[in-house]
Amino acid sequence: MGLLQPLKGDTGGQIMLAVLAVIAILVPILNLLVPEGSPLHVSTFTVTLLGKYLTYALLAVAVDLVWGYLGILSLGHGAFFALGGYAMGMYLMRQIGDRGVYGDPVLPDFMVFLDWQQLPWFWQGFDQFWYAALMILLVPGLLAFVFGWLAFRSRVTGVYLSIITQALTYALMLAFFRNEMGFGGNNGLTDFKELLGFDLQSDGTRIGLFIASVLALALGYWACRWIVTSKLGRVAVAVRDAESRVRFIGYRVDRVKLAIWTFSAALAGMAGALYVPQVGIINPGEFSPLNSIELVFWVAIGGRATLYGAVIGAVLVNYGKTVFTGAFPEAWLFVLGGLFVLVTVFLPTGIAGLLKTLKRRRAEPKTIQEASA
Amino acid sequence: MSSTSEPHPESEPVASSKQTPSSESGRGSNRDLLRSDRTFDFSGPKQVWQGFGQDFKELTRRDRQFDFMIQAKDLELDVSHGPILYLEGLNISFDGFKAIDELNLYVNAGELRCVIGPNGAGKTTMMDIITGKTRPDSGTAFFGQKIDLLKLSEPEIAEVGIGRKFQKPTVFEQHSVFENLELAMATDKRVFPTLFARLSGAQGDRIDEVIDIIGLQEHARFEAGTLSQGQKQWLEIGMLLIQDPHLLLVDEPVAGMTHQEMERTAELLTSLAGKHTVVVVEHDMDFVRSIAKRVTVLHQGSVLAEGSMDEVQDDPRVVEVYLGE
Numbered sequence: 001m002g003l004l005q006p007l008k009g010d011t012g013g014q015i016m017l018a019v020l021a022v023i024a025i026l027v028p029i030l031n032l033l034v035p036e037g038s039p040l041h042v043s044t045f046t047v048t049l050l051g052k053y054l055t056y057a058l059l060a061v062a063v064d065l066v067w068g069y070l071g072i073l074s075l076g077h078g079a080f081f082a083l084g085g086y087a088m089g090m091y092l093m094r095q096i097g098d099r100g101v102y103g104d105p106v107l108p109d110f111m112v113f114l115d116w117q118q119l120p121w122f123w124q125g126f127d128q129f130w131y132a133a134l135m136i137l138l139v140p141g142l143l144a145f146v147f148g149w150l151a152f153r154s155r156v157t158g159v160y161l162s163i164i165t166q167a168l169t170y171a172l173m174l175a176f177f178r179n180e181m182g183f184g185g186n187n188g189l190t191d192f193k194e195l196l197g198f199d200l201q202s203d204g205t206r207i208g209l210f211i212a213s214v215l216a217l218a219l220g221y222w223a224c225r226w227i228v229t230s231k232l233g234r235v236a237v238a239v240r241d242a243e244s245r246v247r248f249i250g251y252r253v254d255r256v257k258l259a260i261w262t263f264s265a266a267l268a269g270m271a272g273a274l275y276v277p278q279v280g281i282i283n284p285g286e287f288s289p290l291n292s293i294e295l296v297f298w299v300a301i302g303g304r305a306t307l308y309g310a311v312i313g314a315v316l317v318n319y320g321k322t323v324f325t326g327a328f329p330e331a332w333l334f335v336l337g338g339l340f341v342l343v344t345v346f347l348p349t350g351i352a353g354l355l356k357t358l359k360r361r362r363a364e365p366k367t368i369q370e371a372s373a
Numbered sequence: 374m375s376s377t378s379e380p381h382p383e384s385e386p387v388a389s390s391k392q393t394p395s396s397e398s399g400r401g402s403n404r405d406l407l408r409s410d411r412t413f414d415f416s417g418p419k420q421v422w423q424g425f426g427q428d429f430k431e432l433t434r435r436d437r438q439f440d441f442m443i444q445a446k447d448l449e450l451d452v453s454h455g456p457i458l459y460l461e462g463l464n465i466s467f468d469g470f471k472a473i474d475e476l477n478l479y480v481n482a483g484e485l486r487c488v489i490g491p492n493g494a495g496k497t498t499m500m501d502i503i504t505g506k507t508r509p510d511s512g513t514a515f516f517g518q519k520i521d522l523l524k525l526s527e528p529e530i531a532e533v534g535i536g537r538k539f540q541k542p543t544v545f546e547q548h549s550v551f552e553n554l555e556l557a558m559a560t561d562k563r564v565f566p567t568l569f570a571r572l573s574g575a576q577g578d579r580i581d582e583v584i585d586i587i588g589l590q591e592h593a594r595f596e597a598g599t600l601s602q603g604q605k606q607w608l609e610i611g612m613l614l615i616q617d618p619h620l621l622l623v624d625e626p627v628a629g630m631t632h633q634e635m636e637r638t639a640e641l642l643t644s645l646a647g648k649h650t651v652v653v654v655e656h657d658m659d660f661v662r663s664i665a666k667r668v669t670v671l672h673q674g675s676v677l678a679e680g681s682m683d684e685v686q687d688d689p690r691v692v693e694v695y696l697g698e
């Protein structure tokens with residue numbers, strides 16, 4: 001048993017976690033201790049960018065858990081990410097206090113602007129961090145639970161399920177665009193000042209958020225590994241490969257799906273909550289159906305059902321996106337689409353699959369030598 | 374509600390009631406397995422987990438404990454009157470086509486029954502009804518005297534002791550032979566117990582034992598996807614066996630098998646009868662002749678003839694629809 005048990009045999013994951021540990025130590029040093037002029041200096045901008053990639057990576061891990069191991073192609077995980085982000089955003093809004101443009105001690109600016117007299121009930125409690133932290137997991141988790149309960153019970157699967165997950169995120173996007181909803185309409189929530197009393201603009205806070213993202217990713221990864229290496233994980237893969245067979249040997253497939261699906265949504269919510277203070281804004285665009293589709297690409301490109309592949313995919317694709325959208329912004333979607341087609345045709349197991357094959361190729365001659373020796 | 378029910382015997386959890394050591398060893402203990410006073414207890418002490426995904430209302434009801442006792446009582450397998458399976462007046466039609474038409478079938482406990490019939494006779498559909506995959510339009514299906522199969526879901530039916538091998542073998546291709554059996558094993562199959570499950574020594578031994586029975590020792594660690602068709606069939610039978618069901622429904626077990634493999638399968642199935650009740654659907658007449666004591670011929674969704682292989686073969690109606698072709 002032990003804490004390392006879930007990582008046994010997971011070479012890719014071990015390397016990934018080791019790299020995470022290294023950058024968690026190196027990046028703060030290079031940012032805070034190395035002077036700005038030095039070529040080794042890592043700018044705060046880069047730190048935040050890396051932190052953002054890591055939250056995407058956590059989101060991708062959450063998607064891979066349900067897609068890779070349970071066979072549910074969710075095209076709506078962006079919604080859980082955004083909900084976690086909104087929960088964090090609400091806390092950050094309340095932290096602004098009377099430092100807003102209108103100086104209202106309680107009401108966020110957009111509410112004053114809309115001429116609201118008091119805080120809506122669902123904004124209550126968000127001035128407390130513990131409450132917000134709870135909501136970050138609870139709101140996406142609860143939505144996923146209700147959605148999954150309805151969908152899995154009535155045995156909606158495959159493409160139909162994917163479509164309704166798209167519909168879910170689309171519906172939420174439309175709802176959050178409305179001013180009356182009380183989430184800042186199309187401007188969303190922004191102009192954050194502090195998190196737990198720390199100035200969001202300061203280098204120290206940025207580093208803190210970066211390290212929190214590293215920890216969240218490592219923890220989320222470990223938890224997902226723990227699930228997929230458990231017997232429940234083996235049941236999940238069995239559900240993916242032959243769902244009705246699993247039912248006939250006595251498992252309640254709907255509940256297996258519901259449990260893992262809900263967990264995955266809460267994980268996505270956690271990723272969203274770490275994303276928001278780093279990018280400084282959350283708006284309904286995060287619910288865009290396209291976002292959810294894009295993140296499935298990350299997983300596909302990185303390699304489905306490996307978990308660490310999702311991390312690789314998310315980081316690489318988003319790095320590519322940063323580089324590309326700087327140079328030719330219009331071309332990005334075509335590049336991504338092209339990349340996706342190339343990967344599905346030539347690398348159906350993604351980058352992780354490629355790495356595995358390379359490793360095997362390298363290992364094979366060795367074992368032959370050993371055998372003949 | 375009733376005051377006759379005894380307080381729930383928590384000391385006898387699921388696994389022990391289904392897999393008592395005595396029922397596993399030796400032919401002599403068949404009756405033990407089929408004892409009418411045996412209850413299938415799936416309430417257990419850990420009711421909280423059972424409530425996962427259930428109605429909140431049900432969770433919070435104060436008479437919940439009592440509610441479960443009724444359920445457990447209902448699910449007692451009672452074969453005191455002989456048959457273990459009663460199908461009466463079953464009907465089902467698909468878009469106006471009557472796949473099952475006033476079907477009556479009784480199978481005795483411990484029997485090995487073969488069901489034959491031309492393509493489309495409704496054999497697989499009959500198994501679908503027994504296992505809860507398809508609901509009939511009318512009729513009744515009882516397991517023992519007391520368990521109404523039409524009221525149970527597929528996993529519940531598996532839980533009361535009906536296992537099924539499908540016509541098309543479906544094993545979990547990405548899992549090893551060992552893991553396939555591990556998943557199928559009769560254990561607590563609720564979500565959280567499964568999440569925290571660790572394979573005990575006894576369970577590992579039981580899996581190895583079944584691997585021996587189905588003759589896949591050398592393939593135990595191989596992915597099931599790499600097995601031959603015949604080996605997959607055996608693995609499926611193994612997955613049935615390890616659930617320790619009372620009733621095994623086996624749909625076309627020898628499809629894709631070599632002659633030798635067929636003989637081994639025949640041996641395997643006959644050795645299971647007695648301790649278990651086995652219903653085999655098969656097209657291969659030689660195979661049926663080699664194992665069958667009692668044969669039921671299905672035609673157009675109802676029973677055309679029933680009896681020993683010889684009796685059935687001599688029946689002119691059977692010759693006409695089936696054997697004569």
Ligand SMILES: Nc1ncnc2c1ncn2[C@@H]1O[C@H](COP(=O)(O)OP(=O)(O)OP(=O)(O)O)[C@@H](O)[C@H]1O
Binds near residue numbers: 468490492493494496
């Ligand atoms: N879900 C369904 N929807 C529509 N028709 C069905 C369905 N299930 C079975 N049928 C029809 O019912 C009839 C009986 O099918 P069934 O599979 O039970 O036959 P069978 O006796 O098992 O035949 P075989 O020997 O070919 O396996 C067939 O004509 C089949 O097409």
Ligand SMILES: [Mg+2]
Binds near residue numbers: 498
């Ligand atoms: Mg059939």
